[in-house]
Amino acid sequence: MVKRFNWLVFCLLFSVGMMAKSGGRQYNSYKGLVMAGYQGWFNAPGDGSGRGWHHYNGSNGFRPGSCSVDFWPEVSEYKKLYKTEFTFADGKPASVFSSYDESTVDLHFKWMKQYGLDGVFMQRFVAEIRNESGLKHFNKVLNSAMKSANKYERAICVMYDLSGMQLGEEKLLLKDIDEIAKRYSLKDHAKNPSYLYHNGKPLVTVWGVGFNDNRSYGLNEAEYIIDGLKSQGFSVMLGVPTQWRKLEGDTESDPRLHELIRKCDILMPWFVGRYNETTYPKYQKLVEEDIQWAKKNLVDYAPLVYPGFSWGNMKGKEHNSFIPRNKGSFLWKQLMGAIRAGAEMIYVAMFDEIDEGTAIFKCAKKVPVGESLFVPLEEEVESDHYLKLVGEAGKVLRKEKAVAFDASLNPVAPNPFIRHMYTADPSAHVWADGRLYVYASHDIAPPRGCDLMDRYHVFSTDDMVHWTDHGEILNSSQVPWGRKEGGFMWAPDCAYKNGTYYFYFPHPSETNWDNSWKIGVATSCRPAEGFEVKGYIEGMDPLIDPCVFVDDNGQAYIYNGGGGICKGGKLKDNMMELDGLMQPMEGLEDFHEATWVHKYNGKYYLSYSDNHDENWNDGVKGDNRMRYAVSDSPLGPWESKGIYMEPTDSYTNHGSIVEFKGQWYAFYHNSALSNHDWLRSICVDKLYHNPDGTIKLVKQTKSTPITVQKKYPFRNPQLSIEQRVDDLVSRLTLEEKVRQMLNNAPAIKRLGIPAYNWWNECLHGVGRTKYHVTVFPQAIGMAASWNDVLMKKVASSIADEGRAIYNDAQKRGDYSQYHALTYWTPNINIFRDPRWGRGQETYGEDPYLTSKIGKAFVLGLQGDDPRYLKASACAKHYAVHSGPEKNRHSFNSDVSTYDLWDTYLPAFRTLVVDANVSGVMCAYNAFKGQPCCGNDLLMQSILRDKWNFKGYVTSDCGAIDDIFNHHKAHPDAATAAADAVFHGTDLDCGQSAYLALVKAVKNGIITEKQLDVSVKRLFTIRFRLGLFDPAEQVDYAHIPISVLECKKHQDLAKQLARESMVLLKNDRLLPLQKNKLKKVVVMGPNADCKDALLGNYNGHPSRMLTPLQAIRKRLKGVAEVVYVSGIDYINTVSEDELKRYVNQAKGADAVIFIGGISPRLEGEEMSVNKDGFDGGDRTSIALPAVQTQLMKALVAGRIPTVFVMMTGSALAIPWEAKHVPAILNAWYGGQYGGEAIADVLFGDYNPSGKLPVTFYAKDSDLPDFESYDMQGRTYRYFKGKALYPFGYGLSYTDFRYSSLKMPTACNTTDKEIPVTVTVKNTGKMDGEEVVQLYVSHPDKKILVPVTALKGFKRIYLKAGEAKQITFSLSSEDLSCVDENGIRKVLPGTVKIQVGGCSPVATLTAPLKTVETTLKLTGDTYTIDK
Secondary structure (H helix, E strand, O other): OHHHHHHHHHHHHHHHHHHHHOOOOOOOOOOOOEEEEEOOOOEOOOOOOOOOOEOOEEEOEOEOOEEOOOOOEOOOOOOOOEEEEEEOOOOOEEEEOOOOOHHHHHHHHHHHHHHOOOEEEEEEEHHHHOOHHHHHHHHHHHHHHHHHHHHOOOEEEEEEEOOOOOOOOHHHHHHHHHHHHHHOOOOOOOOOOOEOEEOOEEEEEEEOOOEOOOOOOOHHHHHHHHHHHHHOOOEEEEEEOOOOOOOOOOEOOOOHHHHHHHHOOEEEEOOOOOOOOOOHHHHHHHHHHHHHHHHHOOOEEOOEEOOOEOOHHHHOHHHOOOEOOHHHHHHHHHHHHHHHOOOOOEEEOOOOOOOOOOOOOOEOOOOOEOOOOOOOOOOOOOOOHHHHHHHHHHHHHOOOOOEEEEOOOOOOOOOOOOOOOOEEEEEEEEOOOOOEEEEEEEOOOOOOOHHHOOEEEEEEEOOOOEEEEEEEEEEHHHOOOOOOOOOOOOOOEEEEEOOEEEEEEEEEOOOOHHHOEEEEEEEEOOOOOOOEEEEEOOOOOOOEEEEEEEOOOOOEEEEEEEOOEEEEEEEOOOOOOEOOOOEEOOOOOOEEEEEEEEEEOOEEEEEEEEOOOHHHOOOOOOOOOEEEEEEOOOOOOOEEEEEEEOOOOOOOOOOEEEEEOOEEEEEEEEOOOOOOOOOOEEEEEEEOEOOOOOEOOOOOOOOOHHHHHOOOHHHOOOOOHHHHHHHHHHOOOHHHHHHOOEOEEOOEHHHOEOOEEOOEOOEOEOOOOOOEOOOOOOHHHHHHOOOHHHHHHHHHHHHHHHHHHHHHHHHHOOOOOOOOOEEOOOEOOOOOOOOOHHHHHOOOOOHHHHHHHHHHHHHHHHOOOOOOOOOEOEEEEEOOOOOOOOOOOOOEEOOOHHHHHHHHOHHHHHHHHHOOOOEEEEOOOEEOOEEHHHOHHHHHHHHHHHOOOOOEEEEOOOHHHHHHHOOOOOOOHHHHHHHHHHOOOOEEOOOOHHHHHHHHHHOOOOOHHHHHHHHHHHHHHHHHOOOOOOHHHOHHHHOOHHHOOOHHHHHHHHHHHHHHOEEEEEOOOOOOOHHHOOEEEEEOOOOOOOHHHHOOOOOEOOOOOOHHHHHHHHHOOOOEEEEEOOOOOOOOOOHHHHHHHHHHHOOOOEEEEEEEOOOOOOOOOOOOEEOOEEEOEEOOOEOOHHHHHHHHHHHHOOOOEEEEEEOOOOOEOHHHHHHOOEEEEOOOOOOOHHHHHHHHHOOOOOOOOOOOOOEOOOHHHOOOOOOOOOOOOHHHHOOOOEOEOOOOOEOOOOEEEEEEEOOOEEEOOOOEEEEEEEEEEOOOOOEEEEEEEEEEOOOOOOOOOOOEEEEEEEEEEOOOOEEEEEEEEEOOOOOEEOOOOOEEEOOEEEEEEEEOOOOOOEOOOOOOEEEEEEEEEOOOEEEOO
């Protein structure tokens, strides 16, 4: 009773709303409407429906790895949202809507009104309304929709989907519609004007009849429903399979289906998934044939269109039948195809179905990342793009608007320029509005010769590129005096006089068409619509092809001809009567038909087609040629001048000649699209007159871009890259060059150059891609391996996966972001201060280690092919860049020349000079008052001049805008962009500031030649990647998609994750002995968190275990694992809560506390403002107090505790270092980070990682964050005691160093000095050690580092094994940098120290090193670096 009362309340509310809207727009017919299907089936927990996640969810709920939607809704406008477990690439949670909310439905109908979608068919699933939950949901959604439909005056119709219907439930359907009809006054159109009527009755749609997919119901049940609806007073639309007409394929073979269709009012076949854009033309023909059948059988026909298709998350990616949207091109072709086929109404599938990827409502470009793979809306279109398309299609359907499309009058672009329909006999005119109009006849498929030509179309342009199809302006049925059988509407013409447009057309008046030709006249006040037939011109011979020429004095002349006869005469001022007799045009050579007259330099030109026939065997291939003659009078006599156009590939030709914006054009037709003489297409090419007035032979262009590409030198792989680039750039316009300097470079279609989005990431695996990829530890974790050999292999594997993605995307025609081969990696900024949130992306605080790891990464990524790059690496952010994040767009870093050359530049020099990195990214900040992207010293003096860098430079994203918006170095985009280009910044990533370069060139700020330098650098990279060469010549082009997450790459990720683990403390607690464990408690905010494994700039793997999952797997069947979710990262807890956590841990053999921080707290320019964190950076390096508080409680309870610290930067943990028995630093360890933690904890791997940064004890150890002065920073200049020093890391075994040997003295000019040391594993466990060599200069009076890393080697030693390790010190290793930035080898004492850690002061028990001294003699030796 309560439920029924609630429903009555709904009805009452609806009725109130309906009364308020009575008198709204009535929908009396589906004709003229574009409507969509509306599922309305989405639910979320907490929406009041009690259905939880419904229709979002997969087999395991709605969470990463389990969902049934492929697209993600764009949710910024919804009033109510529901958070999910999904997150975006920046770590923010992703939310969705519920269809159960009235505000959701209201917003959807608001969009329909806003964008012009006429309405929707509200889905009701018989399989849902049979149960209480489903009925409650769909009643609520329908109620909301009825209110919104009348509020926004949109059409609405109930649609029953029979899928899943059981025998006998047909009665349930009839009962349901009867209740709905009464509830919403469906049969009282005055009360419910928005409800859709058809044929005078309210319409109900029944979908799912005639399918041969073993449904439990059949045609008998369908007939029962149709008859029942009819008896209740409804009209019926029937949803049937694609092959309904032929009763084959997806359709039952029972001919009774046709009988059922004839009972209905409208027929709607299902096309979703049946074709893509390439195969669609076959189905357009099917629609044309369907419509003919429907007309013959007196049934209306609603063709279905859909935007694309994808159900990978529902069916699994291996079963996904992906159909690309192609930025709306696919949908638009279907819409226009349906209209041209004669459709009077259109059904769009669907409004909101993100499950199968057919939704046209607002979908997101930015989609969640992770285990589920979502399809983002294409980068180049907006979220409302598909709503706009269907709205525009409705206008075209109702002839409220013409259809516009692009063509290109360019020698390399394909003719015909009208490609969406067959047209012939173009007559071109330029009218007073400045546009060029083409009036054409219309060939009809299937072809039967000229007798089917029964209508005319008009097209117009204002630039010869963007054309508008104004649609049909006249057909034979509108000619009252015309041939009753219709047809025979041949070549037309149009003229203008005194505010009226006169349309002239040939048409026979009798069945015997050959001798009854008339020249009809229709008039309009507009050039492309509204023409009404006024009659025909009396007194003209029964000839065809009228041409009307209006001379400069206003006198109009008319011509027609055919069969070798051409006549002309004057027209009276009314433009519809002859002024005297028509007279033969004398002097024409071999006239056939197609008269056209134009005037040039005071002379009259009469052009026409001749009688040439290929069968004459005169050596001329083809049939009709276009000739012309010249006269001083519009009526002759004429002097023949010969041929101006050779035959086309069509049996006929017909042309017109017109001047438009100073250029003459020849219009004509060919059969290039159809290869059939009677399916022709109109074309246009430039026409030129010789100085003597004769016409040059018109060069016909009908080559496809592929054909043309082969002719250009830049397509020739035998030429050098420099030659090819020079050729390509020479062919570009200024505007094209500028657009190629944007990160999202558009296609240059006329040259066959595809679009290219430069922006891609691979910091620790291919990042931000929709593909599942191998994810390695975050960069700081990579550096902790101190394994440059492994890093090269890792980078090579990343490049393989990137190439595989690129190759696959190219096959799909996907040129969107994160598919390119230009990776903006690595980040080789020096991690000078642990508070910087992006330090996790770097290789640490040391220039030498950063150089070695960075070089290895670049060499691996770019490959070793002598000709082609596997991928392009980019050293960033150049230079002197490391926070703060919140003011990075305006910050000015000002460091000494010494610090610049000693700390900030060495890694960049190594990558540019030694590794030949192909790209460099200039930073946001300014350096010494000049923005980095326009910095004299950095960009020109050092990078280009001193280091001779030949690659490309990209700005960081938005950095060019920063030059004038934040640094205020220039007043506007034009001057800022020009300055950046002057300084060698070739590419603008971000806000398209470089578009202002067109203005800068035109205003003389910069020359086009200066732009050419940058454009050439950019294309050089693309050529080096092999993007313009045949695939068979580029080995990398054959890397298959199967390489993604292959075993080889997984093994590398596992090895690197293990080697990145740094054991900071171990009071004999680790490794945990599995056979002695009965209970292990796991707690902490990172214990079961995948985000903390992935870091930032990450990709997403298909498999990944959190530390908790890995521990459970390792101890399965061995010990009980209890998970206590416990504390958050920062939020404080009460004493009672602490006690509860400790009580849960009591009795455990070990507590594994997995804490630290998160990439959701530290990172790039984040909207985080919490205790200890601000804008992506940290305001304190201390471990959040709540975590220390919990560990204090655990230790006080005498519970053995292991602290696993996950972080991207150094944390101050002085209490933990003193009191917690075991500490493992695990960074953000990538997809195998969780398993690597378990490996170390349980002794399956002996830890060997070393710190690439200093771990300080407290905040006061650090200088001011915004100071870039290196004094007091990093192990090289910190004079205090580190908590854990640079290079530190323990093992489960012990290593002893001895026998350090090297010369006691050498000359400052010596190039190499050998150093040997013996390392022995003195413990009982095999293990790896990173042997480190440090150099210091104790007697130097100038500023020098405390000590500096100059060599390292990772070695493996069995228990008891010893090895002699050899280093070679170069003169550079022994050098110092002076105050002027000059690197010199100075005479004096050099201390050499070798060990497993940096030899600096520490609060922790130091690892022992061995040392010796070297005496350098001779003069100061300068190294020019």
